Amino acid sequence: MFCYQCQETAKNEGCTMRGVCGKSGETSDLQDLLIYLLKGISIKGEKAEMVDRKAGRFIAEGLFATITNANFDNDRFAELIQQALKIRHAMPMDAAENLHDSVTWTADGMDAFLEKAKSVGVLATENEDIRSLRELVVYGLKGLAAYAEHAAVLDFEDDVLYAFMMEALASTTRDLSVDELVALTMKTGEMGVKTMAILDQANTETYGNPEMTEVNIGAGSKPGILISGHDLKDMEELLEQTQGTGVDVYTHGEMLPANYYPAFKKYDHFHGNYGNAWWKQGEEFTTFNGPILMTTNCIVPVKEAYKDRIYTTNTVGYPGVAHIADRPEDGKKDFSAIVEQAKTCAAPVEIETGTITGGFAHHQVMQLADKVVDAVKSGAIKRFVVMAGCDGRHKTRDYYKDVAETLPKDTVILTAGCAKYRYNKLELGDIGGIPRVLDAGQCNDSYSLAVIAMKLQEVFGLDDINDLPISYDIAWYEQKAVIVLLALLFLGVKGIRLGPTLPAFLSANVVKVLVDNFDIKPIGEVEADVAAMMEGK
Numbered sequence: 103m104f105c106y107q108c109q110e111t112a113k114n115e116g117c118t119m120r121g122v123c124g125k126s127g128e129t130s131d132l133q134d135l136l137i138y139l140l141k142g143i144s145i146k147g148e149k150a151e152m153v154d155r156k157a158g159r160f161i162a163e164g165l166f167a168t169i170t171n172a173n174f175d176n177d178r179f180a181e182l183i184q185q186a187l188k189i190r191h192a193m194p195m196d197a198a199e200n201l202h203d204s205v206t207w208t209a210d211g212m213d214a215f216l217e218k219a220k221s222v223g224v225l226a227t228e229n230e231d232i233r234s235l236r237e238l239v240v241y242g243l244k245g246l247a248a249y250a251e252h253a254a255v256l257d258f259e260d261d262v263l264y265a266f267m268m269e270a271l272a273s274t275t276r277d278l279s280v281d282e283l284v285a286l287t288m289k290t291g292e293m294g295v296k297t298m299a300i301l302d303q304a305n306t307e308t309y310g311n312p313e314m315t316e317v318n319i320g321a322g323s324k325p326g327i328l329i330s331g332h333d334l335k336d337m338e339e340l341l342e343q344t345q346g347t348g349v350d351v352y353t354h355g356e357m358l359p360a361n362y363y364p365a366f367k368k369y370d371h372f373h374g375n376y377g378n379a380w381w382k383q384g385e386e387f388t389t390f391n392g393p394i395l396m397t398t399n400c401i402v403p404v405k406e407a408y409k410d411r412i413y414t415t416n417t418v419g420y421p422g423v424a425h426i427a428d429r430p431e432d433g434k435k436d437f438s439a440i441v442e443q444a445k446t447c448a449a450p451v452e453i454e455t456g457t458i459t460g461g462f463a464h465h466q467v468m469q470l471a472d473k474v475v476d477a478v479k480s481g482a483i484k485r486f487v488v489m490a491g492c493d494g495r496h497k498t499r500d501y502y503k504d505v506a507e508t509l510p511k512d513t514v515i516l517t518a519g520c521a522k523y524r525y526n527k528l529e530l531g532d533i534g535g536i537p538r539v540l541d542a543g544q545c546n547d548s549y550s551l552a553v554i555a556m557k558l559q560e561v562f563g564l565d566d567i568n569d570l571p572i573s574y575d576i577a578w579y580e581q582k583a584v585i586v587l588l589a590l591l592f593l594g595v596k597g598i599r600l601g602p603t604l605p606a607f608l609s610a611n612v613v614k615v616l617v618d619n620f621d622i623k624p625i626g627e628v629e630a631d632v633a634a635m636m637e638g639k
């Protein structure tokens with residue numbers, strides 16, 4: 103195996119024996135082969151006159167399954183590979199052409215898959231810079247695919263996204279120059295913006311606009327079900343199916359923003375949020391006592407303490423863990439097994455008490471626009487610092503908590519994604535009623551932060567988005583953060599700090615391109631970074 107797609111990769115170089123995330127060498131190899139076959143499907147798909155939606159949706163699901171901490175189940179990957187071969191086979195092909203191996207290779211069975219995987223992984227591209235750019239595109243696509251899939255679940259699909267996934271994946275099999283690959287990277291960012299806009303529309307038209315909300319972080323006296331990940335449709339159906347059963351529902355990790363949506367607030371048994379970011383699930387799932395539903399990444403190696411009460415669904419998978427089947431056409435998922443189990447469980451152990459405030463997506467912030475603009479004009483707010491992205495296990499991520507605590511009292515932190523758990527429970531106060539931490543929602547709601555920036559640019563009549571008093575101090579971990587980063591670059595945002603380390607998959611030359619064109623920088627010491635940001639650097 104060789105995998106360097108996430109921030110916690112071994113020695114910030116690459117995982118080679120077993121993933122730091124717990125992914126086995128075999129799982130990693132099967133993921134490589136799946137991606138390879140998605141490229142073959144793409145080569146065929148991009149030639150078709152009409153976008154093959156079925157193939158497009160499969161590509162999105164396949165990419166999503168390979169995101170860090172989404173799926174650890176070899177059998178599931180073998181099934182996806184078989185499905186990929188079938189879908190590819192059914193697509194028309196011009197026999198006269200000299201076809202790429204990803205279009206023609208075929209075999210059956212785990213052994214054959216694992217053998218082939220050895221030669222089609224990341225290191226098959228020898229030139230370090232080309233490999234770096236190809237992988238940057240593929241990782242961006244994984245994030246984009248995840249967001250496209252969330253929108254598709256809510257019946258918001260756009261063939262343009264599928265066409266682009268095919269175009270981009272097919273391009274990674276060709277001898278493109280560095281300049282062409284940089285252009286493809288930017289186009290991936292552009293499509294990332296489009297995808298997040300579609301998902302924003304899907305979420306808000308289906309569940310209403312997130313609104314300022316105080317979320318209870320304590321525990322109640324009834325048994326509960328804990329739901330994690332990013333899938334709001336699962337949230338909706340779980341709330342429906344638990345109503346009147348005497349079982350409460352709690353969010354964990356990236357599901358916290360579900361608390362901000364009007365459509366979910368009407369449920370009295372929606373108790374609040376339990377715990378923190380994904381990497382604390384080992385302890386927090388243990389003390390929760392009730393069943394846990396993982397709707398997307400991040401699942402981490404499952405402990406015995408809760409193995410018999412954790413469930414996966416959608417693209418998530420873990421060997422030996424019960425999986426809730428997809429919803430039937432025009433039907434709903436069946437969560438009854440989880441509900442029945444919950445009734446037999448003890449209530450959660452209370453691990454903290456109080457509330458946290460969030461729900462500051464673009465619509466809510468725009469309702470406060472007058473207040474915000476006045477505060478900027480009067481100097482009450484000197485600067486906004488966007489600290490969106492992911493959280494992770496490393497101690498170095500204390501940096502983000504320390505930055506939040508060190509920033510002067512006249513600054514406002516804009517956040518989205520699970521990065522927020524480093525500072526969303528600190529007492530940072532407010533500025534004239536505007537909380538100093540404005541949480542827009544999940545990582546995809548970073549789109550909201552971009553919309554807010556563009557609106558402020560308009561209000562202040564600025565030509566350049568970089569003239570706003572906004573700094574970017576982004577934390578990344580997995581590939582959804584890669585598409586968020588590429589989206590920001592496409593929107594012209596310069597001077598982003600990226601941490602806690604720069605991606606291992608960026609070669610020195612690719613880093614230089616990003617530095618020269620976008621002034622991207624690694625994080626440094628807290629005091630120095632805060633001082634620099636306050637000077638707009």
Ligand code: SF4
Pocket residue numbers: 105106107108109110111112116117120121122123124125130170171
């Ligand atoms: Fe290593 Fe991250 Fe890949 Fe897991 S996802 S194998 S930790 S680089």
Ligand code: SF3
Pocket residue numbers: 171332355356380399400491492493519520521544545546579580582583
């Ligand atoms: Fe977190 Fe996994 Fe990225 Fe959606 S849940 S932000 S890491």
